Each structure stands twice: as C-alpha cells, then as structure tokens.
C-alpha cells in the first residue's frame with residue numbers, strides 16, 4: 016500500500032485548484048473570512064493569542080518556538096509604532112517551502128500578516144524575501160497590489176477604519192540575514208550582522224520599535240487556525256506539534272519536492288510519497304531538518320516520525336522540515352566538505368570563533384577529501400567545533416558544527432579510510 | 444553621473460515603503476536597481492545611490508560589499524550563477540557546473556574574453572527541489588538543468 020495523505024492541508028491547499036495564487040481562488044474558498052470576522056467583531060487580541068496557543072503552532076523557521084507564547088511577549092500598552100516581520104529569507108540548504116507559499120498561496124500569507132498586525136497592534140509589516148528568488152518578489156508585490164485594491168490592506172481594511180500595510184524587502188545574497196537580528200539590520204539598510212539578545216526584538220526591534228518576527232509558514236498558518244479554531248489545528252498533528260507541515264525533500268529521491276503532511280507522519284511514509292530512494296538505490300543517510308541539523312544514518316531515521324520531539328530524541332533537529340536524502344553512492348566526506356564550505360562562506364565574520372573556526376573546519380575537511388588528511392585531523396575537527404559552540408553571537412557558528420560532529424560520529428570509518436588510503440570508500 | 448528616470452522612479456517606489464526618516468532602508472533595492480541599469484556597481488554609482496538616499500557613501504559601500512549578489516567589478520553581459528550546495532550537488536549540479544566551465548572555457552569567477560558570460564558558484568537559492576539550477580543575471584532562475592538545457596540556455600543568451 017502506498018503512503019498518501021488526503022486530509023486537510025493548512026498552507027498549500029490552493030494547489031488543488033485552478034489559478035492557485037489568485038485572489039479569486041483564495042476568496043472563493045473562504046480566504047480573508049477570518050480577517051473580516053475579527054475586524055467586524057473586534058475580537059480581543061488576547062482571544063486570538065489564546066487560539067494560537069491552543070493550536071500548538073510552533074515556529075516553522077527552525078527553532079520551533081511556540082508562536083502564541085512569542086506573540087504574548089509583545090508589549091500591549093506601548094504608545095508608538097510596532098512591526099510584524101515575515102521571514103522568507105529561506106536559504107538553509109534543503110529548505111524550499113516558503114517560496115511555494117509565496118508562489119501558490121500568497122494571500123493566505125497576507126491575511127496571516129494582517130491578523131498578526133491587528134493582534135499585536137502593529138503599524139506595518141515587511142516580508143523579507145531571499146535574494147535569489149526575485150521572480151517571487153515580483154509575484155508577491157503583485158499579490159499585495161491585488162489585496163490593497165480589494166481593501167484587505169491599506170488605510171481602511173475591510174471598511175473597519177483600521178489601517179495596516181505590508182511591503183516586500185528583498186535580500187541580495189546573505190544566508191545569515193535569515194537570523195532575525197541580522198534580518199532587522201538588513202531592512203534598516205545595513206550589513207546583515209546579527210547582534211546579541213537581549214534586547215529581544217519584542218522590545219527593541221526594527222527601528223528600535225517592538226517587533227515580532229515569524230517564519231512564512233508560521234504566519235500563513237494563522238488564518239487557518241482562526242477559521243477552524245486552535246483545537247482543529249492541533250488535531251491535525253500530534254500533542255505539542257500542531258498542524259500539517261510542509262516538508263521539503265531533496266537529494267537522492269525519485270520525486271524531490273514539497274509535501275504537506277501532518278506533524279508526526281512516519282519518515283518512511285514521506286520517503287514513499289517522494290517516490291522512494293532514486294532508481295532503487297539504498298538509503299544511506301538523511302539530514303532531517305536543513306543543513307544545520309545533525310545527519311542520521313538510515314537505520315535511525317527509518318524509525319523516526321516527523322515532529323520536533325521524535326527527531327530531537329533521535330539526536331538531530333527538526334529544524335525547518337527540510338529533508339536531504341543520501342543514498343549509498345554518497346561520499347560523506349565530500350558531502351561534509353560542501354556543507355562546511357557553505358558555513359565558512361556565509362559566516363558574517365564578526366565573532367572570531369565562527370570566522371576562524373568555520374574556515375579551519377572547511378580546510379581540514381577539504382584536505383581529507385583531497386587525499387591530504389592526517390590521522391589527527393578528526394580529533395582536530397571535533398576540538399575546533401567544541402571551541403565554536405556557545406562562544407558566538409548567533410547560531411550560525413553552532414550550525415556549522417552540527418554537521419561536522421554528526422558526520423564524524425556516524426561515518427567515522429569513511430573519514431578514516433579517506434585519510435589512510437587517500438581515496439574514497441564509496442568510489443562514487 | 445546619474446541613473447535613468449526609470450531607475451529613479453523605481454527607487455522612489457522602494458523608498459515609499461519605509462518611514463519617511465528611514466530612507467536608508469531602500470539602499471539594498473536602490474543598489475540592485477542601479478546594478479540592473481549599469482551592469483555592475485562602480486564607485487561613482489554607489490556614491491550616487493548614497494547621495495540620493497541621503498546616507499554616507501561608506502554605509503552604502505558596506506552594504507554593496509556585504510551581499511553576494513552585487514558586482515563590484517565589471518561583469519559579463521550574462522552572469523550565470525550555479526548553485527552547487529549539497530542538495531543540488533546530490534541532484535547533479537557538479538555535472539552541470541563542469542559542463543558549463545568546459546563549454547565556456549572559464550572557471551568560476553571568470554568572464555569569457557568576449558564579455559558575454561560570467562560564471563559564478565552560488566549558495567543555496569531556496570529552490571533545491573528543482574535543482575540543478577542556475578540564476579541568470581540575478582533575477583531569472585532556470586531549473587532542472589541538464590547538459591541539453593544548458594546548451595539551449597546559452598544559445599538564447601546573446
């Protein structure tokens with residue numbers, strides 16, 4: 016029996032309709048009704064936050080922080096501007112879900128941002144879009160124009176007298192800008208360098224004003240929760256892991272792509288939906304949550320379900336739900352070399368342990384891959400790694416360490432073979 | 444030096460997105476728009492953008508040098524940036540990259556002598572499911588690349 020999911024989808028349901036991205040399709044299927052109801056009834060913010068809490072929606076940007084709780088940190092009586100930021104700077108290798116929300120269901124994201132703006136008393140919202148997807152930046156601007164023309168954005172939303180607007184801000188090639196404090200610097204027109212927290216954005220964010228930053232998929236889930244209730248969202252997933260979730264599956268599978276399925280679905284089912292490992296090859300390893308998540312060997316991941324708790328228990332991270340699949344032809348040294356180069360290239364350079372450590376790790380893995388490894392290199396890599404973790408401003412430094420430690424932990428033999436024989440064990 | 448009226452109108456549209464006292468927020472977009480017009484960001488272009496937005500030139504430089512998609516030296520008419528990060532690599536990006544290098548006779552970071560093509564190595568473009576892929580002049584993505592589709596693409600880019 017082949018694995019399928021035919022139940023409700025929170026974000027990518029428009030793909031079952033003609034013209035999935037259009038305002039007409041969205042409205043014809045209940046779109047913007049949650050916003051209209053909230054504005055007509057003047058639903059108190061506390062009630063909205065309560066529904067989001069009940070839903071057990073956890074941030075889809077990687078850290079899994081409960082969204083309702085995050086929203087409750089925004090100051091209530093603050094007399095001044097506040098902002099909502101949508102983080103569509105998706106650049107973590109393996110992650111390509113937010114782009115599909117923008118391409119195929121932009122209005123649900125707009126509605127989510129407007130409801131967030133209403134709930135948190137914000138004046139405006141910005142959607143920060145990854146630099147390389149310029150075509151979607153343009154598509155998003157068009158969706159905003161359509162929403163404005165229909166009265167869902169602007170000076171008098173749904174004739175309620177309440178004003179709120181959303182704008183697009185395009186990145187231009189810097190992975191670190193996905194980190195929320197770097198992202199805020201970038202919107203302010205500066206280099207995207209993270210800064211220490213506190214202060215947290217909820218008290219000192221964009222232009223020094225209280226700001227809430229959420230991932231695209233997080234914000235796009237809000238209208239569904241408000242329309243169907245927090246409990247219905249929770250019931251789609253499993254306790255503490257509400258909702259359906261978009262899994263981006265890439266690498267050695269027959270049908271790479273996005274699959275929106277309930278939280279808690281067995282990994283084996285997702286693999287099957289993606290057509291299985293390509294051309295009948297054997298599963299070797301999986302990075303389950305974007306490139307920063309520790310790699311898991313086949314026998315461990317095949318026993319996991321896809322939710323924050325199960326993946327954490329297995330020793331990795333659920334992250335952004337990006338599943339990178341590798342078959343038996345994959346050289347783990349070469350795979351790690353490419354990831355290590357990425358973190359080295361993308362370090363913003365302001366913390367010495369991250370700047371030097373990522374460079375060092377890349378150079379050592381590079382020399383192992385190129386037949387110049389030394390017997391002491393594996394211990395050296397682990398020691399460089401342990402000197403980064405916990406000593407940096409943002410999590411990029413630590414993100415660079417996870418792959419190194421986990422690749423060596425689970426595939427040490429392959430690294431040792433490379434060092435001893437100056438060539439690859441898998442001969443790929 | 445200045446930018447065309449069309450570019451300035453585009454920049455003004457970006458400026459209008461931000462609070463009146465935060466024009467600097469539009470610098471990333473303004474540099475992008477300037478680069479589309481001029482092909483790359485010469486020092487006087489960056490200086491002009493800074494002046495137009497009323498910010499220090501050095502602050503605009505910091506932005507231009509921080510983000511990878513700005514070009515600070517002259518670039519071929521067609522810049523091809525290939526994503527070689529792990530998911531794309533697993534799906535065959537190395538084969539596509541090697542083919543491009545061989546066909547154009549240049550390495551990553553180089554421009555063909557006739558100034559037609561510049562080849563770059565890119566990081567994850569958030570579209571991994573459709574790899575191997577490349578970006579043409581920063582703004583147009585070509586997905587599911589093979590040696591055949593690369594041939595076709597290069598032929599179209601005069």
Ligand SMILES: Cc1cc2nc3c(=O)[nH]c(=O)nc-3n(C[C@H](O)[C@H](O)[C@H](O)COP(=O)(O)O)c2cc1C
Pocket residue numbers: 073074075076077078079080085102103104105106107190191192193194195196228229230231233234409410411414
């Ligand atoms: C290096 C780095 C890159 C990140 N990239 C992204 C990203 O592309 N998209 C995203 O939503 N969050 C990203 N994050 C997490 C954000 O800082 C932030 O936690 C998130 O946007 C919060 O939204 P959520 O609570 O809805 O998940 C990144 C974090 C780090 C440290």
Ligand code: SF4
Pocket residue numbers: 191208209361362363364365366367369370407408409410411412413
């Ligand atoms: S950890 Fe790395 S990327 Fe993050 S702020 Fe420090 S140097 Fe920059």
Ligand code: FES
Pocket residue numbers: 108109110526527528529530531532566567568569570571572574
């Ligand atoms: S790895 Fe190439 S687009 Fe993500």
